[in-house]
Amino acid sequence: MSVNDLRARVSRDLGSSHGTSREKRHPGKRRIVIPLKTAVKLATMKAFCLFGGMSRVPRYPILLYHSVEAGEDLYSTHPRLFREQMSWLRGRGYRVSSLEPLCDYLRTGVPIQPGTVFLTFDDGLRNNYEHVFPVLREHAFTATVFLTTSRVGKTADWYPPDSDGLLPAFPMLSWDQIREMAAGGIDFQPHGHTHAHLTRLGPEAAKEEIRASRQTLEERLQRAASLFAYPYGEHDLTLRSVVQESAFLGAVSTRVGRLCLGDDPFAMPRMDCDRVFLSGRPEALLLMELCMTGGLSPFVRFKACLAGAGLADRRFGTSTDRG
DSSP states (O other), X not given: OOHHHHHHXXXXXXXXXXXXXEOTTSTTOEEEOOOHHHHHHHHHHHHHHHHHTTXXXXXXXXXXXXXXXXXXXXXXEOHHHHHHHXXXXXXXXXXXXXXXXXXXXXXXXXXXXXXXXXXXXXXXXXXXXXXIXXXXXXXXXXXXXXXXXXXXXXXXXXXXXXXXXXXXXXXXXXXXXXXXXXXXXXXXXXXXXXXXXXGGSOHHHHHHHHHHHHHHHHHHHTSOOOEEEOGGGOOOHHXXXXXXXXXXXXXXXXXXXXXXXXXXXXXXXXXXXXSSSOOSHHHHHHHHHHHHHTOHHHHHHHHHHHHOHHHHHHHSSOSSOOO
């Protein structure tokens, strides 16, 4: 297959928005033209989609977002791309559920309905109300927001100013916005009280950080909290034991992968949907397909090998140092 054929085929399959031209041989028809580098990237992603879909073991994707904002930081997904991704899920008949059935599945082995996907948002940023909540309502989707409780109504200021574009000090949700979203079917669970590095604290200090987060959330919303998300994705055996002893049903990590029977309910993997390698609509939609088929994990490892260890840790989610 020639380079031009590859470009045309990938563009035709994905409906790229990278620029168009008229083809003189076919008046009135539009031919999508995209750069060779983009064509190769998309073809590689598509190949990993096919590779991931070979598994016969039931696996369930938990999608992880942070910020949905038109920014250039590594944790933001553009609102337009997020809307496209949710439309993609709806158009292909995926069902969105809260997380608690996954804990039951790991405990009992009773399978979940095929085609079920789980949406999570870490930190509780205000743009989740502005750009996420309206789209979820439009599609009748639910989601779980893991909230850093001491920062509600303030800013996400736990990254230092020289953190090289990781996460700007975005405004956080207010309690009024949180209550409105909760009334609209969004689940809120604790993500720590101050977004501290819990593995660097002693067990008692970590337990207090988790307790304060849970107590604040339960008192404000008048509903029980049952799940936890580790700040920065950092956890070890001691911290998992602390969370389990605190009577949570489970906890989510930032390890890339889909959940399957036998996984630790206190270290559930997720699919990272932040702005890791997205530059437009084709990548955003292929990211959804990678997540659904299970191709994301080997694709991330492949990208990490190409990028080198340092860049892989920073951009491709191969380390646990995520928010």
